[in-house]
Amino acid sequence: MDKEINQFERAALGWQILKRVSLEKTFITYKNFGNEIGVHHRAVRFVLDKIQDYCLNNHLPPITILVGDKNGIPGTGFTAWDVDNIEEGFEKVYNCNWNNLENPFSYAITGTTEEEIVNELLNEPEKSKETYSKIKVRGTAQIIFRKALLKAYDSRCAFCDFSFSFALQAAHIIPWSKASKSQRLDVRNGILLCANHHCLFDNGLLTINNDYSIAFQSNTKHKAISNYDNLLSSAFHNQTIKLPKNEKHWPNKEFLIEHRNASA
Numbered sequence: 001m002d003k004e005i006n007q008f009e010r011a012a013l014g015w016q017i018l019k020r021v022s023l024e025k026t027f028i029t030y031k032n033f034g035n036e037i038g039v040h041h042r043a044v045r046f047v048l049d050k051i052q053d054y055c056l057n058n059h060l061p062p063i064t065i066l067v068g069d070k071n072g073i074p075g076t077g078f079t080a081w082d083v084d085n086i087e088e089g090f091e092k093v094y095n096c097n098w099n100n101l102e103n104p105f106s107y108a109i110t111g112t113t114e115e116e117i118v119n120e121l122l123n124e125p126e127k128s129k130e131t132y133s134k135i136k137v138r139g140t141a142q143i144i145f146r147k148a149l150l151k152a153y154d155s156r157c158a159f160c161d162f163s164f165s166f167a168l169q170a171a172h173i174i175p176w177s178k179a180s181k182s183q184r185l186d187v188r189n190g191i192l193l194c195a196n197h198h199c200l201f202d203n204g205l206l207t208i209n210n211d212y213s214i215a216f217q218s219n220t221k222h223k224a225i226s227n228y229d230n231l232l233s234s235a236f237h238n239q240t241i242k243l244p245k246n247e248k249h250w251p252n253k254e255f256l257i258e259h260r261n262a263s264a
């Protein structure tokens, strides 16, 4: 049986092509782009979507604007920029120094899938430094970290059980900027939280004790004033977080201590 088509491997190739096209300050047709990455032009969309999403999520210029019809006009799948104002979009892309950016899909060049990387993080959390070295790019690392936590926490906020996946985020216990290379993608340094609880956790209003109970600490700067504030924060005081099924994914206690110290 053929190996499952790896759109990320194609996205890695596509990124290189678009970078070249941008440096040449030109555009490429769907047909030629498809020929270069080895897919029919009708299937090009799946690859472009990966790149487009990456640019949108990481506030990069809309590089997929460079793929269009023979007049250089992108098709309906292109949503990263207002096509009525297409010249400004091109200008933004041409003015970006793509050479300074790592290929966000470089891990896939060898055929590795995103799924495989996520499973690596879950199967051997202690080896996450090696996984991190394959990815290099922060935006990609964040996406993969979140996917691993979605699996570990069964797609529910560890505080409130909220399960609307668009609102679920990967919180770092030791923040990304302070985390070592081995901590950045370590699922034991992560916790899946809804957007509100992520914010309260990052700001130290909610912390986690070493018995995995939640501690709410109001301070003069941030006080719970409405009933809704209470529902979001103080209502969880002393409750135990919803831990991953697999104990090897539970938050590391040393990391929790650091988070509490930083929040005190």
Ligand SMILES: [Zn+2]
Pocket (backbone or CB within 6 Å): 157, 158, 159, 160, 161, 162, 193, 194, 195, 196, 197
């Ligand atoms: Zn929540």
